Amino acid sequence: xxxxxxxxxxxxxxxxxxxxxxxxxxxxxxxxxxxxxxxxxxxxxxxxxxxxxxxxxxxxxxxxxxxxxxxxxxxxxxxxxxxxxxxxxxxxxxxxxxxxxxxxxxxxxxxxxxxxxxxxxxxxxxxxxxxxxxxxxxxxxxxxxxxxxxxxxxxxxxxxxxxxxxxxxxxxxxxxxxxxxxxxxxxxxxxxxxxxxxxxxxxxxxxxxxxxxxxxxxxxxxxxxxxxxxxxxxxxxxxxxxxxxxxxxxxxxxxxxxxxxxxxxxxxxxxxxxxxxxxxxxxxxxxxxxxxxxxxxxxxxxxxxxxxxx
Amino acid sequence: xxxxxxxxxxxxxxxxxxxxxxxxxxxxxxxxxxxxxxxxxxxxxxxxxxxxxxxxxxxxxxxxxxxxxxxxxxxxxxxxxxxxxxxxxxxxxxxxxxxxxxxxxxxxxxxxxxxxxxxxxxxxxxxxxxxxxxxxxxxxxxxxxxxxxxxxxxxxxxxxxxxxxxxxxxxxxxxxxxxxxxxxxxxxxxxxxxxxxxxxxxxxxxxxxxxxxxxxxxxxxxxxxxxxxxxxxxxxxxxxxxxxxxxxxxxxxxxxxxxxxxxxxxxxxxxxxxxxxxxxxxxxxxxxxxxxxxxxxxxxxxxxxxxxxxxxxxxxxxxxxxxxxxxxxxxxxxxxxxxxxxxxxxxxxxxxxxxxxx
Numbered sequence: 001x002x003x004x005x006x007x008x009x010x011x012x013x014x015x016x017x018x019x020x021x022x023x024x025x026x027x028x029x030x031x032x033x034x035x036x037x038x039x040x041x042x043x044x045x046x047x048x049x050x051x052x053x054x055x056x057x058x059x060x061x062x063x064x065x066x067x068x069x070x071x072x073x074x075x076x077x078x079x080x081x082x083x084x085x086x087x088x089x090x091x092x093x094x095x096x097x098x099x100x101x102x103x104x105x106x107x108x109x110x111x112x113x114x115x116x117x118x119x120x121x122x123x124x125x126x127x128x129x130x131x132x133x134x135x136x137x138x139x140x141x142x143x144x145x146x147x148x149x150x151x152x153x154x155x156x157x158x159x160x161x162x163x164x165x166x167x168x169x170x171x172x173x174x175x176x177x178x179x180x181x182x183x184x185x186x187x188x189x190x191x192x193x194x195x196x197x198x199x200x201x202x203x204x205x206x207x208x209x210x211x212x213x214x215x216x217x218x219x220x221x222x223x224x225x226x227x228x229x230x231x232x233x234x235x236x237x238x239x240x241x242x243x244x245x246x247x248x249x250x251x252x253x254x255x256x257x258x259x260x261x262x263x264x265x266x267x268x269x270x271x272x273x274x275x276x277x278x279x280x281x282x283x284x285x286x287x288x289x290x291x292x293x294x295x296x297x298x299x300x301x302x303x304x305x306x307x308x309x310x
Numbered sequence: 311x312x313x314x315x316x317x318x319x320x321x322x323x324x325x326x327x328x329x330x331x332x333x334x335x336x337x338x339x340x341x342x343x344x345x346x347x348x349x350x351x352x353x354x355x356x357x358x359x360x361x362x363x364x365x366x367x368x369x370x371x372x373x374x375x376x377x378x379x380x381x382x383x384x385x386x387x388x389x390x391x392x393x394x395x396x397x398x399x400x401x402x403x404x405x406x407x408x409x410x411x412x413x414x415x416x417x418x419x420x421x422x423x424x425x426x427x428x429x430x431x432x433x434x435x436x437x438x439x440x441x442x443x444x445x446x447x448x449x450x451x452x453x454x455x456x457x458x459x460x461x462x463x464x465x466x467x468x469x470x471x472x473x474x475x476x477x478x479x480x481x482x483x484x485x486x487x488x489x490x491x492x493x494x495x496x497x498x499x500x501x502x503x504x505x506x507x508x509x510x511x512x513x514x515x516x517x518x519x520x521x522x523x524x525x526x527x528x529x530x531x532x533x534x535x536x537x538x539x540x541x542x543x544x545x546x547x548x549x550x551x552x553x554x555x556x557x558x559x560x561x562x563x564x565x566x567x568x569x570x571x572x573x574x575x576x577x578x579x580x581x582x583x584x585x586x587x588x589x590x591x592x593x594x595x596x597x598x599x600x601x602x603x604x605x606x607x608x609x610x611x612x613x614x615x616x617x618x619x620x621x622x623x624x625x626x627x628x629x630x631x632x633x634x635x636x637x638x639x640x641x642x643x644x645x646x647x648x649x650x651x652x653x654x655x656x657x658x659x660x661x662x663x664x665x666x667x668x
Contacts, residue, residue, distance in 0.1 A: 158384045160652045165442060176445045177419040197383055200416040204441040205645035214652035216384035250659040255629075260388050267384075269656045 013039040014301045017071055019093065020084030021045035021052025021063070023169055024107055027278035027290045028082050029056055037298050041078060044071045068093050075100045079304050080297055083108055086171050087178060094130060103304055105293045106132045108171075109178035115186045118295040119238045120146040126300045134186040135179050136285035137161030137198060139292045140213040140246070144268050145191030147235035152223040156260060157193035158216045159183065162201045164208030167283035176200060193217070211284030212249070215268040218259035225254045225264065232268055242295035243288050245273030245281070316572050326574025327541055333575045334370065334546045337363050337563045338524075339592055340400065341372040341412055343554030345618055346599045349375050349382065349389040353399045355595050356391070359551070360403040362587035367579045368563070370433060372410040372548075373400040376556065376618065377649070378437065379411055379426055380418035385651050386618070393422070394429055401430035408432040408459070415445045417649060420452050427456045436482075437463035437493070439647045440470045443481035450485040461522065461546075462487035465648050468498040468614055472510035479511045479521075489520040489546050494535060495618075495648055497528025497557050497611040501538035512543035522546030525561040527553055528611025530603055532561035533569055540575065551588035552600055557610045557617025559601030564588040606634045613642040622651045626658035636661055 016038050018025045025043060032040035043056040048065040056063040064070040071081070081097055081104040083090045090110040097104045106112060113130030116122060120143055125131055134142065141159040148154050161183070172179060180198045187196030203209050219228070229252045239246045250269045258265025272284030279286050339359055344351050356373060363371050373396050375381035375389045382389040389396075393411070401409055410433035411426050423434060434453040436446040446462060453460040462482030467475055479490040492507045499507070504523060511521045523539030525532040525548070536547045547570075549563030564585045567577050593600065601607070606624065610617055615638055623641075627634040640657045644650075 160385050160649075162650055162653070173442075173445050174448065176415045177421075177448065180416065180419055181421075197380075199383065199385060199649065201647060201649040202416070202439065202442050202445065203645070203647050203650065204439065209644070212653070212656075214385070214656070216652075218384075250656055250663075253655070253659070258384075260384075265384060267655060269652070269659075 012305060013037055014297060014304055015039050015041045015077060015079045016082060016297065017042040017044060017074070017078045017080070018082045018084055019044040019068065019071060021050045021056070022084065023279060023286055024084035024290060026052050026055060027286055028084060028293065029059065029061060030277040031290055031294045033059065035294060035298060037301055038294065042071065042074055044068065068096055072096060072100050075102055078102060080105065082293060087175065098129060103129050104131070105296055106130060107289055107293055109135060109175070109182045111182055115190050116296050117142045117146070117186070117190050118242060118292050118299065119143040119235060121190050122296060122299055126303060131296060133289050133293050133296070134190070135183045136163070136211070136289045137179065137200060137213060138183040138186040139288045140211070140270055140272055141183070141215045142186050142191045143235045143239050144215045144232055144270070145187050145193050145217060147231040148217050148219065148228055148266055149192030151227045151231050152219045154191070154193040154217045154219060155263070156195045156218040157187045157191055158197040158199070159187065160199045160201065160214045161285070162203055162209065162212040163285045164211070164282045165202045165204040166208050167211070167279060167285050168202050208282040210282050211272040213270040213272065215270070217266040218261065219264050219266060221256070221263045223264055228252070228254070228266060243272065243291045245275060245284055245287065247271055326572065328570065329574035331540065331575045332545065333540055333570055333577050335368055335563060335567060335577050335579060336370040336372055336410060336546065336548050337368045337550060338372040338548050338560060339363070339550040339554050339563070340396070341374050342376060342556060342560055343550040345376040345556040345621065346554045346559065346601050347596055348621060349387045351391065351396070353391055353395055356396050356399045357403055358591050358595065359587070360400040362591045364404050364407045366583040366587055368407055368584065369578060370408045370410050371400060371404055372412060372435065373397055374411045378414045378418050379422035381414070394425060397426055397429040397431060410435055412437055412463070413449055414438070414649065415449050420449060423449060423452055424456065427458060431458060433459040433461060435461040435463050436487070437465050440464040440467050440475055440478055443478040446482055447485035450482065450487050454486040460487050462490040463493050463524070464491060465493045465495040466616065467492045467494055467507055468496055468503070472506045475507050476510040476514035480514055483515050483519045487519065489522050490515060491522035491524050491546065491548070492539065492544070493524040494526055495616050496614045497526030497532070497617055498614040499535060500529065500531055501534050504535045504538045505542040508539045508542035508544045520545045522548070524548040526555065526611070526617050527558040527561065527601070527603060528607050528617060532559070533565050536561045536566050537569060537573065540570070540573070551592035552596070554592060554596060555601060555617070557601070557620050558603040558607035562588070606638060609635055609638045613638060615641055616646065616648045618648065619651060619654055622654045626654050630658040630662040632658055632661040632665065
């Protein structure tokens with residue numbers, strides 16, 4: 001096999017495989033190529049005619065249509081797997097990865113392993129062999145809920161994610177409940193809210209709109225609102241550290257008696273402009289979940305390298 | 311004279327245009343109408359109105375939060391009464407009418423649908439933006455498996471030309487919808503535009519799938535639009551008592567049924583009893599909140615903006631001290647779809663900031 005990037009030289013970069021040759025897989029490959037500590041070793045698909053596989057080969061990355069069997073055959077040369085297939089496929093694949101000793105970052109809504117939101121809980125979950133990236137909306141909004149929770153208890157958090165129709169892949173469209181349920185669950189488990197709700201809206205406008213996310217949170221009337229605002233602003237900077245196109249489109253809004261139980265409503269309006277690696281910049285939803293996966297991989301690399309060395 | 315006879319003198323050979331047609335009315339006072347009262351219907355209100363509608367012989371009654379199952383939220387307004395309780399309450403009154411609920415995939419889930427089915431739902435109406443029919447497939451399929459009548463609801467139908475709207479209707483029919491509605495959520499359509507859309511659906515759908523029409527009144531043509539739909543082949547029409555509903559409200563059920571009588575259609579509804587329900591129950595319960603075709607409601611229809619945005623724009627205008635009409639016009643530039651009520655706040659903040667540069 002020929003690898004134009006020089007795979008013969010021993011590397012301390014993490015050797016990565018991407019399973020799934022669609023939009024997410026293709027975007028991941030482009031981001032992996034840019035990373036100084038991650039190396040795209042293998043793209044795994046199931047359709048020999050896939051554009052994604054052809055593109056990977058053009059980039060000099062080995063690509064196979066042999067599915068997970070081909071991946072498992074190459075397992076000794078792989079440190080980390082990115083799952084970019086579907087929830088159903090990951091449910092089938094996860095036990096096989098585990099048996100082969102492969103660590104996996106799961107970008108499907110399968111949620112086999114615990115959720116990871118790099119700005120919030122990476123330290124707690126970094127040793128887990130299977131981490132789930134929640135959803136695009138979850139990566140955009142859970143950090144904000146966590147930023148409020150670290151100041152005051154959030155009795156209820158709700159998010160509205162508005163995504164360009166063209167940026168919502170067939171998997172999302174066929175299983176839209178998985179998006180809302182997984183995101184709502186992560187608002188509670190990772191964001192710290194007592195109750196959570198997620199709403200997703202697809203907008204077909206042309207030119208496509210940039211991904212928008214609104215976070216509403218209910219907190220008690222006597223909450224220190226300056227501390228909440230400051231915590232949210234700090235969190236936005238943290239997320240910007242790995243998602244450069246992440247920003248607030250308006251200042252944090254605090255509405256008295258705006259909550260369902262008479263407390264305060266905190267409203268945060270976010271936009272995510274994609275890095276335009278694979279899909280155009282309007283697809284911030286694609287960008288934020290792949291960027292979060294890359295950030296996770298880069299930060300868990302020392303553990304994985306230590307295991308390999310041991 | 312008999313109340314079924316028209317008081318209008320006509321030539322003796324005149325045949326009313328819908329003679330022999332059976333039109334199924336769905337009254338949505340207790341769903342779309344709940345926008346008018348900011349989703350604050352009590353269980354008593356629901357019991358009173360559903361009992362009246364049942365008595366008048368309305369064949370289908372829709373009950374839920376205005377934004378459907380699971381709609382109670384910061385984004386759309388918290389309901390006074392949970393969906394489960396509203397549905398249970400209506401069920402107890404509807405001895406003859408079918409009980410329907412709305413579900414917007416992305417807002418409500420299959421879990422909500424199953425719970426509603428457990429409370430005795432007969433009909434699920436699954437609503438998507440008119441270009442996004444495929445996201446309804448899972449919910450329509452589940453509705454069929456639960457033994458419910460399934461209806462597809464193509465919202466903001468003014469945003470697609472008839473042929474493309476019909477293609478989306480096919481997607482819903484293929485997923486199991488037994489009726490597919492042209493839904494004029496923005497009240498932006500006029501009768502001739504309703505006719506072409508209904509006719510396109512009628513041609514594209516298999517004969518066993520019916521076509522419906524849900525009209526809003528923002529351009530003042532709610533009832534005429536519903537009549538145009540019937541004449542173009544729609545067999546299902548929505549209305550709400552006193553036109554209660556988002557924006558300038560819906561086609562008023564009692565007006566629509568009276569007009570259908572005069573067109574020769576069969577609705578099975580006791581028209582005068584229905585007129586009494588609208589006047590004695592709904593107008594009383596909703597006093598002070600009956601919809602009006604005011605400036606902002608008209609602008610919604612004129613700019614093609616989702617009717618439910620009206621009261622949210624009104625509240626944001628008050629909170630941020632900007633004009634409602636400016637919010638509506640600014641929203642138009644974003645090409646928003648139903649469910650993007652959060653954008654209204656964002657737009658109002660931007661307008662306020664522009665006025666007072668800090």
